[in-house]
Amino acid sequence: MAERVTFTSSTGPRLAGLVDVPDGEVRGWGVFVHGFTLGKDSPAAARTCKQLAAEGIGMLRYDNLGLGDSEGDWGDGSFTVKVADTVLAARFMAERGTPVELVAGHSWGGAAAIAAAPEIPGARAVATLCAPFDPGHAEHHYDGLVDQVLAAGNAVWQVGGKRLNLKRGMVEDVRAADLAHRIPALGLPLLVLHSPTDDTVGIDNASEIFRAARHPRSFVSLEGSDHLLTRPGQAQRAGRIISAWADQYLRQD
Numbered sequence: 001m002a003e004r005v006t007f008t009s010s011t012g013p014r015l016a017g018l019v020d021v022p023d024g025e026v027r028g029w030g031v032f033v034h035g036f037t038l039g040k041d042s043p044a045a046a047r048t049c050k051q052l053a054a055e056g057i058g059m060l061r062y063d064n065l066g067l068g069d070s071e072g073d074w075g076d077g078s079f080t081v082k083v084a085d086t087v088l089a090a091r092f093m094a095e096r097g098t099p100v101e102l103v104a105g106h107s108w109g110g111a112a113a114i115a116a117a118p119e120i121p122g123a124r125a126v127a128t129l130c131a132p133f134d135p136g137h138a139e140h141h142y143d144g145l146v147d148q149v150l151a152a153g154n155a156v157w158q159v160g161g162k163r164l165n166l167k168r169g170m171v172e173d174v175r176a177a178d179l180a181h182r183i184p185a186l187g188l189p190l191l192v193l194h195s196p197t198d199d200t201v202g203i204d205n206a207s208e209i210f211r212a213a214r215h216p217r218s219f220v221s222l223e224g225s226d227h228l229l230t231r232p233g234q235a236q237r238a239g240r241i242i243s244a245w246a247d248q249y250l251r252q253d
Contacts, residue, residue: 001020001021001023002018002019002020002021003019003021004016004018005018005019005060005062005092007062007088007089007092009071009072009088010081010084010085010087010088011072011076011081013065013071014071015062015063015065015071015072015085015089016040016063016068016069016070016071017040017061017062017063018040018060018062019059019060019093020049020050020052020058020059020061021053021058022053022054022055022056022057022058023053024056026056026057026058027055027057027247027250028056028057028058028101028246028250028251029057029058029059029060029093029098029099029101029102030052030058030059030060030100030101030103030104031059031061031062031086031089031090031093031120032045032048032049032059032061032104032106032109033082033086033103033104033110033112033116034061034062034064034105034106034107034109035106035107035108035109035228036107036108036109036141037067037074037141037159037162037164038067038106038107038109038160038228039063039064039067039068040061040063040068040069041068042106042228043228043229043235044106044129044130044228044229045061045106045109046061046235047235047236047239048104048106048129048229048235048236048238048239048242049061050236050239051235051238051240051243052102052239054239055243056243057102057243057246057250058098059102059104060089060093062085064077064082064085065081065085066164066165073165074164074165075154075164075165076167076169076170077170078169078170079108079111079112079115079135079173079174079177080177081173082108082109082112083112083115083116083119084116086112086113086116086120087116087120090103090116090120090121090123094121094122099121099122100120100122100123101122101124101246101249101250102123102124102125102242102246102249103117103120103123103126103127104127104128104129104242105127105128105129105131106128106129106130106131106229107129107130107131107132107200107201107227108131108132108138109131110128110130110131110132111131111135111177112135113126113127113128113131114126114128114131114179114182114183114186114190114209115179117186117188118182118185118187118188124188124189124250124251125189125190125191125245125250126186126188126189127190127192127193127245127246128190128191128192128193128194129193129194129222129229130193130194130195130198130201130222130225130227131192131194131201131205131206132205133179133180133205133208133209133212134177134178134179134180134205135174135177135178135179136174136175136177137201138174139171139174139175141159142159142166145157145166149166149167149171150168150171153167153168154166154167179209179212183209183212183213184212184213184214186213186214187214189217189218189249190209190213190216190218191218191220191241191242191245192206192209192210192213192217192219193219193220193222193238193241193242194206194219194221194222195223195224195225195226196221196223197224197225197226198225198226198227199226200228201227206219218245220241220245222237222238225237225238
């Protein structure tokens with residue numbers, strides 16, 4: 001069962017989300033952060049969260065600014081905004097009586113999950129799927145537009161059937177984003193999941209994240225998976241792995 005919800009973003013517009021609620025016993029609650037231009041209904045987000053809910057872990061997945069059902073302009077977002085909105089998503093969950101213990105994210109959202117988790121009261125574990133070590137890795141998707149954006153302030157970016165407004169502030173913020181110092185200071189158990197055949201965010205990113213992290217840290221290879229986890233069963237498998245790993249960190253009061 002999924003409940004439609006909305007909450008106010010860090011920049012003002014309302015963000016739309018779905019809370020995948022377990023049908024039976026609830027083991028815990030979490031928030032899932034989707035990839036750069038994806039959304040709450042992308043296979044990695046939707047299928048992973050539904051599997052976690054089936055395993056007893058309720059999950060909030062939400063659309064970032066200007067994506068899916070959310071208000072606002074995607075171009076007004078940034079890595080900083082994504083992190084801040086993840087913290088607010090967790091606050092929303094706490095206010096509804098379902099406090100977040102698990103913070104998970106896919107791709108760029110995995111990097112944001114690492115950055116946001118220390119700011120979420122009650123967070124007990126972090127899981128990343130196919131995440132980049134450097135959030136600036138996202139620039140290679142729109143590198144042909146960077147000069148225009150920096151000169152004119154914005155440009156229309158055609159990606160995945162969407163027309164997104166790429167703005168100078170976002171480009172500069174993404175370039176300035178840094179996980180290298182945040183990962184060692186995370187202070188929470190970290191699970192890194194990555195495919196060795198990921199040709200969008202290479203497996204070397206998982207190695208860098210794992211090396212920078214402190215114990216307790218774990219790595220699981222998603223062999224055979226593509227970056228977006230679109231093939232049948234891939235995201236569900238990731239959900240089962242996260243569920244089993246997170247079990248010891250959930251309060252289960």
